[in-house]
Amino acid sequence: MTRQHRGQRQGQEKVRATCSQILVFLMYRNGIGHIGIALGGQEPSAERSIRNWWKALPPNKKELFKESARKNKWKILLGVSSLGVVFVMFYFTHLEETPITGRARLLVFGKEHFRELSQMEYDMWMEQFKSQMLPETDARYQVVERVVGHLSESNKDIPQVAALQWVIHVVDEPGVNAFVLPNGQVFVFTGLLDAVSDIHQLSFILGHEIAHAVLEHAAEKASLVHFLDFLSLIFLTMIWAICPRDSLAVVGQWIQSKLQEFMFDRPYSRTLEAEADKVGLQFAAKACVDVRASSVFWQQMELAETIQGQPKLPEWLSTHPSHENRAEHLDRLIPEALKIRESCNCPSLSGPDPRLIFRLNMQHLLELSKGREAPNSTKQDPSKPKLDFPHAQKVEDMPVTFAVKPTN
Ligand SMILES: [Zn+2]
Numbered sequence: 550m551t552r553q554h555r556g557q558r559q560g561q562e563k564v565r566a567t568c569s570q571i572l573v574f575l576m577y578r579n580g581i582g583h584i585g586i587a588l589g590g591q592e593p594s595a596e597r598s599i600r601n602w603w604k605a606l607p608p609n610k611k612e613l614f615k616e617s618a619r620k621n622k623w624k625i626l627l628g629v630s631s632l633g634v635v636f637v638m639f640y641f642t643h644l645e646e647t648p649i650t651g652r653a654r655l656l657v658f659g660k661e662h663f664r665e666l667s668q669m670e671y672d673m674w675m676e677q678f679k680s681q682m683l684p685e686t687d688a689r690y691q692v693v694e695r696v697v698g699h700l701s702e703s704n705k706d707i708p709q710v711a712a713l714q715w716v717i718h719v720v721d722e723p724g725v726n727a728f729v730l731p732n733g734q735v736f737v738f739t740g741l742l743d744a745v746s747d748i749h750q751l752s753f754i755l756g757h758e759i760a761h762a763v764l765e766h767a768a769e770k771a772s773l774v775h776f777l778d779f780l781s782l783i784f785l786t787m788i789w790a791i792c793p794r795d796s797l798a799v800v801g802q803w804i805q806s807k808l809q810e811f812m813f814d815r816p817y818s819r820t821l822e823a824e825a826d827k828v829g830l831q832f833a834a835k836a837c838v839d840v841r842a843s844s845v846f847w848q849q850m851e852l853a854e855t856i857q858g859q860p861k862l863p864e865w866l867s868t869h870p871s872h873e874n875r876a877e878h879l880d881r882l883i884p885e886a887l888k889i890r891e892s893c894n895c896p897s898l899s900g901p902d903p904r905l906i907f908r909l910n911m912q913h914l915l916e917l918s919k920g921r922e923a924p925n926s927t928k929q930d931p932s933k934p935k936l937d938f939p940h941a942q943k944v945e946d947m948p949v950t951f952a953v954k955p956t957n
Pocket of ligand 1: 757758761822825
């Protein structure tokens with residue numbers, strides 16, 4: 550072996566050693582990654598880690614790495630393809646049935662592991678809101694306590710509802726928001742209490758949040774993010790093995806991340822929202838809530854945003870269904886929920902349909918604003934009836950356990 554050869558061999562070994570270091574690093578990053586998700590932080594992506602590593606590599610090492618990749622192209626492709634097969638098998642062996650709805654989904658976290666993460670998330674929120682917590686003697690706290698108590702009591706036939714201890718925290722915050730952590734810790738902002746018209750709307754919203762916790766949506770979402778992260782790593786390595794050019798890898802990564810986001814992540818989040826709406830409505834129906842109020846809440850939110858002139862995103866760009874679609878979806882579910890309500894021997898709903906009252910109010914409001922609007926008036930008319938809903942908090946600031954009110 551010549552000296553040159555030995556030098557090359559040593560260089561390749563160094564590259565190999567660096568590769569295994571990266572793998573360990575990636576595993577480690579992904580190990581702690583889900584804490585990032587649970588805390589509502591930015592998910593550290595494997596591609597980003599690789600990109601940073603690649604950027605930091607000295608040019609001669611890059612060249613060696615590319616050379617070695619070119620030589621072993623077929624081996625890499627074979628290795629990566631087998632890894633792909635392993636992942637597909639992993640996917641199908643980790644499918645679980647969602648409680649209540651029976652939908653098949655991927656769940657890679659142990660329940661115990663996820664509970665620990667929930668505890669960390671809980672500590673973080675408690676620290677953040679510690680000076681804003683309403684005391685148990687506050688009337689608003691007691692309303693929430695009553696609603697959650699009633700919901701959990703009426704649904705204790707569901708093992709997941711009975712298993713958790715639901716603890717209330719009412720936070721003095723203007724955002725229209727509520728969330729329930731997977732360990733049963735319920736957080737409600739006073740902004741939500743101001744935005745709802747009655748206890749029926751509040752019961753439905755909290756039913757929806759409890760449904761997210763019962764259906765383990767947070768664990769499901771975290772599982773999916775990790776699974777997709779690894780799949781995309783395999784995909785990108787394949788592209789790179791076929792054509793080891795930096796530019797192609799960057800473009801491939803960008804296309805792949807956008808495809809994943811718009812074809813998968815966002816529609817998936819909306820599916821989970823729709824499922825929580827359905828199950829939340831069932832919870833509310835069993836608690837004898839006037840379930841017809843559920844769609845009115847989202848119509849009110851829609852109206853409030855229109856009045857505030859907030860720009861609307863098309864639904865496919867959003868992680869949540871639009872308020873309008875949400876209200877329509879609920880309207881379709883209400884007849885079934887009313888039947889459930891009836892079967893639970895609830896007192897009959899004698900009053901007028903809240904949806905009808907809302908429609909009549911809307912008509913009245915429109916006529917009023919038309920009548921008062923001068924021909925040259927600008928869009929800001931102080932005499933216009935104004936719904937004063939506070940601005941919602943950004944979804945990025947919310948935990949993975951789902952915000953009531955999306956803005957992105
Ligand atoms: Zn939700």
